[in-house]
Amino acid sequence: MTYELSGPGAQGRAILRTTPTSPFGRKVRIAAQVLRLDHQIEERPANTLDQTDNLRQQNPLGKMPCLLANGLTMYDSRVILEYLDAVAGGGKLIPTAGADRFQCLTLANLADGVADAGLLMVYEGRFRNQDQTSDRWLDHQRGKVARGLDALQAAPPDPRHTDVASISLACMLSYLDWRRPVAWRDTWAGLGAWLDSFADAEPAYNATRISE
Incomplete structure (x- = not known):
């Protein structure tokens, strides 16, 4: 096709x-x-x-x-x-077959899920009055972020290889840095080092940085 x-x-x-x-x-x-x-x-x-x-x-x-x-x-x-x-011809960002394909897609989905949880935490503060904010809901999302970051730090994608997993992880970490739904850098310092390595290896990451 x-x-x-x-x-x-x-x-x-x-x-x-x-x-x-x-x-x-x-x-x-x-x-x-x-x-x-x-x-x-x-x-x-x-x-x-x-x-x-x-x-x-x-x-x-x-x-x-x-x-x-x-x-x-x-x-x-x-x-x-x-x-x-x-x-672009296939196989550039997503492996075409085998276990590598599904591992790559799973890591990307995990990073997206952490970003979704962080986004929901931000929205909880943005769209609800302070007296309506649910600490239980925030803790629920915070747990997703923590477990996801644990798993990603334990087995991250190669920061020197740009694929959907590394792109998704880099964009998620950058979003957490910008909106700060959780303070992640001290607890998951390995991911901070990973992000620095990815930024050094991939010019497109720096070219798309958010202007604060």
């Missing part, structure tokens, strides 16, 4: 609905740069809270990232990264 990255954007480019601060959108932006597809993608901002934003028509869940390409509308980041990898 042949995959193409052409879409309804300017000059036939695909359209990526995201924001610079989304860790999941950043995954797509890094992958596109690594695969040298970024010049074929037009980024358009999305506001998940704006009822008039047509993101809700593009993705019924109203979530980003969302990619419009070659007549397809794709979400979430895991689907989009697999599509970009296929467009």
Whole structure:
């Protein structure tokens, strides 16, 4: 099967609905740069809270990232990264078969799950009044973060090899640094060293840093 990255954007480019601060959108932006597809993608901002934003028509869940390409509308980041990898010929970011493929996808999913838990902690403080905040809920999410970071520190992906697992882990750790739902660097210092190594090895990580 042949995959193409052409879409309804300017000059036939695909359209990526995201924001610079989304860790999941950043995954797509890094992958596109690594695969040298970024010049074929037009980024358009999305506001998940704006009822008039047509993101809700593009993705019924109203979530980003969302990619419009070659007549397809794709979400979430895991689907989009697999599509970009296929467009680039396959096997660039995701192993094509065997145990390596499923190990890579599992590590990526674990990192995404930690990012999701951190995001829910941030939202708990953002969308609830202080007297409505649930400590039980926050502890539940904090437990997911801690267990996930334990597992990732014990068996991280190779920081010198960019694939969906290393991209997902790097974007998750960067998000935890930025939003600070948990203080992770002292307890999981090995992951801090891992992130430094990945940043040194992958230019696309530095090129997509959030401007604070």
